Amino acid sequence: MTIPTCSAPIARGDIELSSFPDILPAQDSIWDVGVAIDLKAVEQLATDQSSLKAAAALAKPAKWSGVGASQDGALIWGECAGSGANPYRVMADLRDLGNKCTCPSRKFPCKHVLGLLWLNAEAVVPFVPADTPAWVSDWLGRRRGTTAAKPASNAPSTEKDLGAARAGEPEVAEDPKDVARREAQAAKRNEDTERAIFDALDALEQWIGDQLRMGLAGFIDDATARCRRIAARLVDGKAAVLAGRIDELPSRLLALAAGDRPRGAVVELGKLVLLARAFRAAPRDAEIRRAVAASETREIVLADPQAQRVDARWEVLAEQVQTRRDGLVSQTTWLLNLAVTGPRFAMLLDFFPASAGRRGSVFTPGERFQAELVFYPSQQPLRALLVRRDASEAISALEWPASDTALSDALTRPLLAEPWVIETPLLLPKGRIARDDAGQMWWRSADGTATLPIASEVDGLLCGTELSRAAAIWSGNRLTILAARTRWGRIGCHE
Amino acid sequence: MSDAITAETIYDAMGAVLTRWTMGSMAAPAASFWRAELGDDPAEAELRLLALAGQFLSTAVTTEPSAALRVLPDIPALALPTVPETLRPLVRRILATKKQGKVKTDLLYFLAARGWTSHPADWMPEADDEDAPDVYAKWRDWAAIAASNSAARRQTDDRLTAENWDDFWPAARKVALIELRRREPSAARAVLEARLAGENADVRWRLLSLLAERLSDDDLTFLEAIAANDRAPRVKALATSLLARLGRGSAAGEDTAELAGFFAVKTMGLLRRARVVQAEPLKTPAQSLRRKALFDGADFASFADALGLAPQELIAAWDWNADRAADAALVDLIMATGTDAQVTQAADAVNERDAPGLIISLAERLAPGERARHAEAALNTRDIRFELVQLIAGTAARLRDPLSATTGKALLAALQRDDAKPSDHTEELHALGLIVSREGARGALERLTGAGLLHGDPRLDMLRLNAALDDKGAKP
Known part of the structure; x- marks a missing residue:
C-alpha cells in the first residue's frame, strides 16, 4: 500500500500537515473507499528506534484481540496485551493518524498505537468492518480539533529503520559461566530481599505492639500519620505490597461507623500479624509473597504450568479505580465466570502512576466475552491475567449462575486459607436492599436468614426492585454491591 | 485450643478485650481461656491475642x-416500555455528555413522543422534577416515597375524586387530573374547587394551569373566585389570564386606553379600506418602559377593544416587523390572555411576515401538528438554525427531510470544509436528530456519513438513536 501525496495544503488543528505530505494517508471526501496507510507512516510517527522495534514485536496476531475498523475504514481499533492484567485499548483515526491508547506510556504515540498501525499497514490481521465501539466514539467526541499525529521530528527517517526494527536482536550464545554468575547474583539478591523483609516485619510487629500499648483510641485518631510512618519503613524493607495495604488502612477504618472502629482496628491489625507470621513460616510461598512483597511478573505467571487456566464466558461486573496514598492508581476489573464450574470470579489488577493521568476504562460493565484467563497460583484463585479474549458477544439472555455455597460459608471460608485477605467477592442469592431508621443501607436475603450492612449509600433502582442475584465485595464486615440481576435486567452500581 | 471454649465464651470476653486495647491496657488477662495458646511472653501474648481476636471479630x-x-x-412499570437494551448505551451517552437540563428534558420528551421511556438504571426523575414528561409520574412518586418516611398511599382507583385526593401521590394526582380534565372537564374543575385551597401556592399554580385544556365558560365562576380570593398573587394572575382567554378580561380601563394611545389605526390601499395598526414612534426610554408596563397589565381582548377592533382584526391589521418590541409584547399578550384560536391566527400571521422568533414564543400553545407545520414552513422559507426549528417544532415533530432545506445544505457544506473540527455543529446535529422523522434520520445519516462524518461520530448519536428507535408514538 502506498500513500499518495496530498494535493492541497490541509490545516489540521495546530499543525500544518502539508509540511508532512508523505505521512498522511490518501484522503477522499468520501471515506467509504477506506483509507490506506503504509509502513513509512508508522516509521515517521515513531518517536525513536526503540519504539519502532517494540512496535514490530507487537505486530503479531497473538498480541491482539477485538481488532476492527469502522464501516468507512477511517477508524481502526484493537486490544493489545500489555504487561498488566488488563489489555490496552488502542485506537487510531487513519484520516489524520490521530490516536489514543490506554497504556500509561509517556511516549506519543506509544508502541501499541504503532503496532496497531503496523498490523493495518501490512494487513497482518483482518480489520473486520464493524460498528464503532462506544469507547472509540467516546474518544472521537473528546478530540478537540483534529490533532493530527505529528511526526516525531523532521530528521531524516533513516534514523529510524524499519528493517532494523524487524530484525530484532541477534542471538548470542551465552557463556555458561555468565549464566552461573547471574544465577548466583539473583539468589543473593533474593536472600537479601528476604532478610530485609524479615527485618521490616519485625519492625511491623513492634509497631503493632506499640499501638496496643498506646491505646487503639489514639491509633484511630492518628491512624493516617502512624500508618504512613510504618508504611515507609516497610517500603525500605522491600515489603511494598504490605506497605500499600497499610497506607490504605486508615481510609478503610474511617469508612466504618465511629463505634465500630475499635473492632475494625483489631481486625486490620490482627490480619497483619497473621500475614507477618505466615511469611516467616513460608517466605518462598508465591501467594504469601504476593501479599507482602511483590507479585510475579506476567511472564512468570504465563510460563507457570501450575497456574490454572480457565477458558470461559465472562461478564464484566465492574471496574474500580482508586488513587492510593502511595501515588499509584489501582485499576481493578471484576469478572464473573458464567460457567457452572471453575473459579466464580476473576480480578484483573493493574497499577499505574497517578501522574500518568486519567486512564480510560478497559471494559464496559455488563460486557460479555469468551476469554482465557490464567490465575495467579493460589489456594483460592482470584487474581488473574487475560491471555486471550474473543470479540464481545451480543447481549445474551444467559442468566448468572447460582451461588454455590451457603452465604455464611462464603463469607468465612476464604479466611481459612488466607486469613489476611481484605476483600472477598460474593455471589449473593435473591435479596433486597433495605434501610434502617438511621439511613444505613442493608442487603437482606429473600429468606430473611442473612442481613449484611452495605458500605455506601445506594439509591435509585437498586433500592426499588428485588435483586435475583447480586455480585458484591465483602470487605471489613461491609458489602459493596458491584452489579445485580433484576427484573429490569442487569444493573450496575455505578451506571 | 481447648474444645471447651465456645464462641459465646470468646464473644463475652471480646468486650473487655476491646475496651482494654482501646485504653492501652494489656488484654491477654481478659482472655484467660486462651492462656495456653497465648504463651507466657506478655508482648507475644498480646500479638497472638490480636490475631485470634481479629479473626473472631x-x-x-x-x-x-x-x-x-x-x-x-418496587419501582413500578410505566405505561410506555423502556428503550430496547441495544439502544441504552446511546441513551446513556446522550444523557451523560449533555449536561444541560434542556437537552436531557428534550431527550426524555422525544422518547415519550416515540412511545418509549428511559431505563430506570439510566435515568430516574426526582420527586420534584416538574420538567419530566407525565409518563414518569409513577417514578416521581416512587422517589417521593423513597425520600419520605411514609409508606405508599392507598391509591386504588385511577379516577381522581375530591374524596380520594389524598390517596394519590402528587405526580400521579396531576396526571389523573389531566386525564379527568380531558374526559370530563367539569368533574376536574369540581375536584379542584374542593381541594385546591389545601395545597401550597406552587402546587395551586401548577394544578390551576391544567384548566387551560378544554377551558370553557363553565369555569368562569371558579376562576373568578380564585382571581378574587387566592392568597398568592401568582395564582391570582394565572386565574386572571385564564379568564381573559374566555373573554372576561378586565374591562377596558384607563391603562388599556393609554396603551392603545401608543398605537394608531390607519387605513391604507387604494380604497382606504384595509386597516393597519402601527406603533407610534417612541421618543424616550421612559415611554418605552411605560408601554411595556402597560402591556404587562393588559389583556388582549380589551386592548383590541380599546383600538376599536375585534381581536382577530387586530392580529390581521398588526404591522409586523416595524417595531420588534411591540411585536414581542403583543405576542406575549396573546400568549397570556388570547384564546387558542387567536394564538393559532397570530402564529399564521407571524409566519407570513417572516418572524420565526415570534413563532417560538407562540409555539408552546400550538397543537403539535401546528408546531410541525410552522417548523416545516420556517425551514423551507428561510435560513434558520435547527436548534430554533426544534424550539418551534417541539419534541413530537417528525420532519421529513430537513437536510434538504437551506439550513441543511449549509450545514453539510460547513461539515465538509477543510478546517472543520470534530466538535463543530454538535448542537445543530443534535437538534436535527430531535426534529426529524425516523425515515428522515436514516436519510440524514446516509448523507452526513457520505459527506465525510464517521459512522461512530458522537455528534450523530441523536440521529442514530432516532433512526434505530421504532416510532410507536402518536403522530401529530
Whole structure:
C-alpha cells in the first residue's frame, strides 16, 4: 500500500500537515473507499528506534484481540496485551493518524498505537468492518480539533529503520559461566530481599505492639500519620505490597461507623500479624509473597504450568479505580465466570502512576466475552491475567449462575486459607436492599436468614426492585454491591 | 485450643478485650481461656491475642440492624416500555455528555413522543422534577416515597375524586387530573374547587394551569373566585389570564386606553379600506418602559377593544416587523390572555411576515401538528438554525427531510470544509436528530456519513438513536 501525496495544503488543528505530505494517508471526501496507510507512516510517527522495534514485536496476531475498523475504514481499533492484567485499548483515526491508547506510556504515540498501525499497514490481521465501539466514539467526541499525529521530528527517517526494527536482536550464545554468575547474583539478591523483609516485619510487629500499648483510641485518631510512618519503613524493607495495604488502612477504618472502629482496628491489625507470621513460616510461598512483597511478573505467571487456566464466558461486573496514598492508581476489573464450574470470579489488577493521568476504562460493565484467563497460583484463585479474549458477544439472555455455597460459608471460608485477605467477592442469592431508621443501607436475603450492612449509600433502582442475584465485595464486615440481576435486567452500581 | 471454649465464651470476653486495647491496657488477662495458646511472653501474648481476636471479630461477629428495616416498594412499570437494551448505551451517552437540563428534558420528551421511556438504571426523575414528561409520574412518586418516611398511599382507583385526593401521590394526582380534565372537564374543575385551597401556592399554580385544556365558560365562576380570593398573587394572575382567554378580561380601563394611545389605526390601499395598526414612534426610554408596563397589565381582548377592533382584526391589521418590541409584547399578550384560536391566527400571521422568533414564543400553545407545520414552513422559507426549528417544532415533530432545506445544505457544506473540527455543529446535529422523522434520520445519516462524518461520530448519536428507535408514538 502506498500513500499518495496530498494535493492541497490541509490545516489540521495546530499543525500544518502539508509540511508532512508523505505521512498522511490518501484522503477522499468520501471515506467509504477506506483509507490506506503504509509502513513509512508508522516509521515517521515513531518517536525513536526503540519504539519502532517494540512496535514490530507487537505486530503479531497473538498480541491482539477485538481488532476492527469502522464501516468507512477511517477508524481502526484493537486490544493489545500489555504487561498488566488488563489489555490496552488502542485506537487510531487513519484520516489524520490521530490516536489514543490506554497504556500509561509517556511516549506519543506509544508502541501499541504503532503496532496497531503496523498490523493495518501490512494487513497482518483482518480489520473486520464493524460498528464503532462506544469507547472509540467516546474518544472521537473528546478530540478537540483534529490533532493530527505529528511526526516525531523532521530528521531524516533513516534514523529510524524499519528493517532494523524487524530484525530484532541477534542471538548470542551465552557463556555458561555468565549464566552461573547471574544465577548466583539473583539468589543473593533474593536472600537479601528476604532478610530485609524479615527485618521490616519485625519492625511491623513492634509497631503493632506499640499501638496496643498506646491505646487503639489514639491509633484511630492518628491512624493516617502512624500508618504512613510504618508504611515507609516497610517500603525500605522491600515489603511494598504490605506497605500499600497499610497506607490504605486508615481510609478503610474511617469508612466504618465511629463505634465500630475499635473492632475494625483489631481486625486490620490482627490480619497483619497473621500475614507477618505466615511469611516467616513460608517466605518462598508465591501467594504469601504476593501479599507482602511483590507479585510475579506476567511472564512468570504465563510460563507457570501450575497456574490454572480457565477458558470461559465472562461478564464484566465492574471496574474500580482508586488513587492510593502511595501515588499509584489501582485499576481493578471484576469478572464473573458464567460457567457452572471453575473459579466464580476473576480480578484483573493493574497499577499505574497517578501522574500518568486519567486512564480510560478497559471494559464496559455488563460486557460479555469468551476469554482465557490464567490465575495467579493460589489456594483460592482470584487474581488473574487475560491471555486471550474473543470479540464481545451480543447481549445474551444467559442468566448468572447460582451461588454455590451457603452465604455464611462464603463469607468465612476464604479466611481459612488466607486469613489476611481484605476483600472477598460474593455471589449473593435473591435479596433486597433495605434501610434502617438511621439511613444505613442493608442487603437482606429473600429468606430473611442473612442481613449484611452495605458500605455506601445506594439509591435509585437498586433500592426499588428485588435483586435475583447480586455480585458484591465483602470487605471489613461491609458489602459493596458491584452489579445485580433484576427484573429490569442487569444493573450496575455505578451506571 | 481447648474444645471447651465456645464462641459465646470468646464473644463475652471480646468486650473487655476491646475496651482494654482501646485504653492501652494489656488484654491477654481478659482472655484467660486462651492462656495456653497465648504463651507466657506478655508482648507475644498480646500479638497472638490480636490475631485470634481479629479473626473472631471478622468472622463470627457481624453487625445487625438495630431496628426494623424499611423496604421500598418496587419501582413500578410505566405505561410506555423502556428503550430496547441495544439502544441504552446511546441513551446513556446522550444523557451523560449533555449536561444541560434542556437537552436531557428534550431527550426524555422525544422518547415519550416515540412511545418509549428511559431505563430506570439510566435515568430516574426526582420527586420534584416538574420538567419530566407525565409518563414518569409513577417514578416521581416512587422517589417521593423513597425520600419520605411514609409508606405508599392507598391509591386504588385511577379516577381522581375530591374524596380520594389524598390517596394519590402528587405526580400521579396531576396526571389523573389531566386525564379527568380531558374526559370530563367539569368533574376536574369540581375536584379542584374542593381541594385546591389545601395545597401550597406552587402546587395551586401548577394544578390551576391544567384548566387551560378544554377551558370553557363553565369555569368562569371558579376562576373568578380564585382571581378574587387566592392568597398568592401568582395564582391570582394565572386565574386572571385564564379568564381573559374566555373573554372576561378586565374591562377596558384607563391603562388599556393609554396603551392603545401608543398605537394608531390607519387605513391604507387604494380604497382606504384595509386597516393597519402601527406603533407610534417612541421618543424616550421612559415611554418605552411605560408601554411595556402597560402591556404587562393588559389583556388582549380589551386592548383590541380599546383600538376599536375585534381581536382577530387586530392580529390581521398588526404591522409586523416595524417595531420588534411591540411585536414581542403583543405576542406575549396573546400568549397570556388570547384564546387558542387567536394564538393559532397570530402564529399564521407571524409566519407570513417572516418572524420565526415570534413563532417560538407562540409555539408552546400550538397543537403539535401546528408546531410541525410552522417548523416545516420556517425551514423551507428561510435560513434558520435547527436548534430554533426544534424550539418551534417541539419534541413530537417528525420532519421529513430537513437536510434538504437551506439550513441543511449549509450545514453539510460547513461539515465538509477543510478546517472543520470534530466538535463543530454538535448542537445543530443534535437538534436535527430531535426534529426529524425516523425515515428522515436514516436519510440524514446516509448523507452526513457520505459527506465525510464517521459512522461512530458522537455528534450523530441523536440521529442514530432516532433512526434505530421504532416510532410507536402518536403522530401529530
